Amino acid sequence: MDVLGSNWRRVELVPMDPHCGDITVALYRADEGDGPVGLVHSYSARPQVVERLAFLVEAMRVLAGFEVVGGSAAGLVRFPCRTWHALAARRAFLEAAKLDPSEPLTARPLQVPDTRSEQTIRVEPLGGGAYAVRADRVTEDTPSRAPAIAAALAKLAELSVGEAEVVAFPCGHAHDALVALMLKRAQNLRAALREEEMQASRGVLVAPSAQE
Amino acid sequence: MNEIVASITSRGRVLAALRGEPVDRTPVVNPTSVATVELMDLVDAPFPDANREPELMARLAATGYTELGFDTVMPVFSIIQESSAIGCKIQWEQKDNWPTVKMREPIYETPDDIDVPEDLLERPDTRCVLEAIRILRRDLGEDVAIIGKTMGPWSQAYHCFGVEPFLLLSLDDPNQTRLILERFKEATIAFGVAQIEAGADAVTLPDHATGDLVSGEYYKRYLQEMHHEFAERIPGPIILHICGRTVDRMDYIAQTGMAAFHYDSKNEPAESMAIVDGRISLVGNINNPETLFAKGPDEVKEEVWKNLDAGVQMVGPECAIPLQTPIENLRAIPQAVVEWHAAGGRPTTASAN
Amino acid sequence: MPELTEIANDFIRQEIDEFVERPDERERLIGLFAGAKPALQEIAAALVDGDDDTVDRLTTNALAAGTAALEVMDDGLIAGMAIVGVKFRENFIFVPEVLACARAMKAGMGHIEPILSDSGIEPMGKVVMGTVKGDLHDIGKNLCIMMLRGSGFEVIDLGVDTSPDDFLDAVEEYKPSVVGMSALLTTTMPNMGKTIDAFIDADLRDAVKIMVGGAPVTQEFADDMGADGYGKDAMACVSLAKELIGVETRG
Secondary structure, three states: OOOOOOOOOOEEEEEEEEEEEOOEEEEEEEEEEEEEEEEEOOOOOOOOHHHHHHHHHHHHHHHHHEEEOOOOHOOOOEOOOOOOOOOHHHHHHHHHOOOOOOOOOOOOOEEEEEEEEEEEEEEEEEEEEEEEEEEOOOOOOOOOOOHHHHHHHHHHHEEEEEEHHHEOOOOOOHHHHHHHHHHHHHHOOHHHHHHHHHOOOOOOOOOOOOOO | OOEEEOOHHHHHHHHHHHHHHOOOOOOOOOHHHHHHHHHHHOOOOOOOOOHOHHHHHHHHHHHHHHHOOEEEEEOOOOOOOOHHHHOEEEEOOOOOOEEEEOOOOOOOOHHHHHOOOHHHHHHHHHHHHHHHHHHHHHOOOOOOOEEEEEHHHHHHHHHHHHHHHHHHHHHHHHHHHHHHHHHHHHHHHHHHHHHHHHHHOOOEEEOOOOOOOOOEEEEHHHHHHHHHHHHOOOOOOOOOOOOOOOOOOOHOOOOOOOOOEEEOOOHHHHHHHHHOOOOEEEEEEEEEHHOOOOOHHHHHHHHHHHHHOOOOEEEEEOOOOOOOOHHHHHHHHHHHHHHHOOOOOOOHHHHHH | OOOOHOOHHEEEEEEEEOOOHEEEEEEEHHHHHHHOOOHHHHHHHHOOOHHHHHHHHHHHHHHHEEEEEEEEHHHHHHHHHHHHHHHHHHOOOOOOHHHHHHHHHHHHHHHHHHHHHOOOOOOOEEEEEEEEOOOOOOOOOHHHHHHHHHOEEEEEEEEEEEOOOHHHHHHHHHOOEEEEEEEEOOOOOOHHHHHHHHHHOOOOHOEEEEEOOOOOOOOOHHHHHHOOEEEOOHHHHHHHHEEEEHOOOOO
C-alpha cells in the first residue's frame, strides 16, 4: 500500500480499533474542486479491513448525515452542505468507530432522556441550520438542563449560541443527524473531552528525567 | 552553509555531514524514533513486539527511509534495552504507547549493587537490536545510513536508581556518583561497539543531564570527560542526545570530540550554532508535541527552514516522535529540505509550491 | 523599612544580597528575617544549605527552648524555602539542590507537624493540589503541600499529570475551598486554562477558588487564564490560600 498523497491531511485517528484487531483507522480530509471531502482510511492490509472501513463509512452516513462519494468501497464522505465542520467531523468519526458492527445502524432521535435531571431534552430544527434546545418537566427543584446542553452542543460542533438556547451551524444548512449524534455526548461534556484528552496523550515518549 | 557537491547516496551524505564535510543537500536524520502507529500498520510491525523481535524492529525502522524519505533508519525506538538487559523492571505497554522502565521500583541503591552482566549483549533486548541492524543492512544495502543507540551512564543511573535518589546522591556523594557512572560506562561502550560492528554507521547516545534538571557545570563535572572517552573508544560517529535546555553546556559538549549533538526545540538554532562554533555538528530540532504532532506540514517546514537558515548540518525531529504523529508531517521534513536547497535558501511562497 | 544589615545571620544576609534581585522580594524577605529570632534564622540558613541534619537538630532545640511551632515553621523553614524558591527560579540552583533543601524541610517538619496536629486546631480549610496534565514535575507542588499542611490546611494531593477531569472529580468528591495547580513547563501551562474552562463547562467554577503557580507562571498569565490567584513560590502559596478563604495573614 502506498502512503497517501500530500493533498490529504489527517483529521482524526483511532490508534487501536477494538472492533478490528487493534488496527489504526483514521479520517483524512482533502479539498477537492467541489468542496472538502473526507477519507476513511487504514494503513493495515489485514483481510478484515475492507469490511471495517465500509462499515465506518456507512455509520457516518446513517448517524451523522454524511454523503457517500463514489460508493462505500472508496471510503469518501462529505457533508451535504459542501463545507467542513471540523470538530463535528472528528466527533462523528470517533462515535462511528465505537459502534459494534454486529448491531444494526439506526439514526439517533433528536431527543434524549436526561438521567441527571429526569427531564427529556428535545432539539427542534428551526431551519437554516438553527436548532432550539428544550427541556420538559422543568421544576423549581430541577432547573432546565437545556442551557448547559446547548452550550455543550455548541462546543462539540463549533456552533453559535443565540438567545433562548438556540444553536446554529455557520453554514446555514440542516444537519439533523449530526445534532442527534452529538446530543448524547452533550449531556456529559466532561466525559467527551476527557476521552479526547486521554487519546491525545497516548504514545508521547518522555525522557527518563521526566517520567513518572 | 555546507558546500554543495554532486549528488550522493543518503548514506554518503549523512556520513559526510557527521564528518563536517561538504554535502549535496542537508541530510534528514533521525537519531531517535520516527515510528508511528500508522507505519506499524503499514508494515504490520506493532509495538510492543517491534521493540523485542528483530524482523519486526527492522521492518518498522525501514519505513523511515522507504516511506518518509529520511536519509537514515534508526531501529532502537525506545530507551529500555540496556536497562532491561541489566534487570530493571519494564512496563511493556501496548501498540499505542512506549515501553518504559519502572523507575519508581529501582533495582539499585548503592554503587556496590551494580551488576552489569557479562553476557549483556546476549540478553534478548540487546541482541534484538544487533540482529535488526544486520537485517537492515542486508535488506536496504549501502544506500541508507543506519543509526544505532546506546544509553549513556547518567540515563542508566536514572533507570536503575530512580531519578530523585540519583540526583540527591549526585549532591551528597560525588565520589559514589562517579563510581556509578564508571560502572555503567562499560555497558555504554560495549553496546555501542557491538552496534557499529553489526553494521551501524553511527550511534545515538542519550544521556539525560538536561538543563531542566541539572546545571551545565554538572555536565562538565560528571560527564564531559566520559563522553570524550566514548568518542575515543566507540569506533564510529556518536550523536549525543540530551533533551531540554542545553545552551549552557553546548560549549562543553562541543569539546568532547563526538560527531554531533541532537538538540531540542527549547534551544534556538542560530544561538546553538554560534556556541558550538563548528566544533561539533548539530542535528534537530523540530518540535514534537506542538508542531509535528499537533500542527501541519506548513508549520513543520517553517521549523526546518529555521534550522537550515542557521546552517544546522542535519535536520530532524527533536526527540522520539509521538506515536500518533501524522505521516504527512514527517514527509514534510525532507520536502522542506529539498525546497530550501532548490530555492537557494528560504523559499518564497511561489518557489515552495 | 528594615535594612539588610539588620539581619543577624551572616549567611542569610549574603544569600539575600547575592541572589534576591527583585525589589519587592528583597523587601519582603529582609522584613521577614530582620524580625526573626536568630535561632530561627540559623534554621533557615541550614535549610538553604541543604543540611538536613542541622535543620533537624536546630528545630528540636528551638522547640525545646519554648519557641512556638508555628513560629519555628514560618520564620525558620518556610522563610528558608522562600530563598530556595527564588534561587531555583533564577537558575542559581537546580533540581538536586532543591531536593536537598526539601529533604531538610521535611526533617524540620517532622518535629513541627505532630505538634500542630496535636493542638486540636481544626483544619483551616481544604485544598486540592495537582500538577497539570502533561507535566510530571512535582517538587514545587510538594513543597507547597508541605507548607500548606504545616500551616493548618488539609491537602489532597492529586499528583502529577492531572487532567481537568481529575481536578473536577476531586472537587466533587472532597469539596475543597481551594484548587491549586502547578506547572513547570511552558508547554503545559495552557492546561491551567483548559482546567478552568472545564470548571466553567461543568458549572463548578463558583464552587472553588483556583490558584496557580510554578516557575514559568506569571501574574499576567494567571489573570489571562481566569485564576483567582497566583503564588510565585511555596511561601506565597500559603498566604494566597489563606487570603482566598478569607483568613487574615501574619505580616
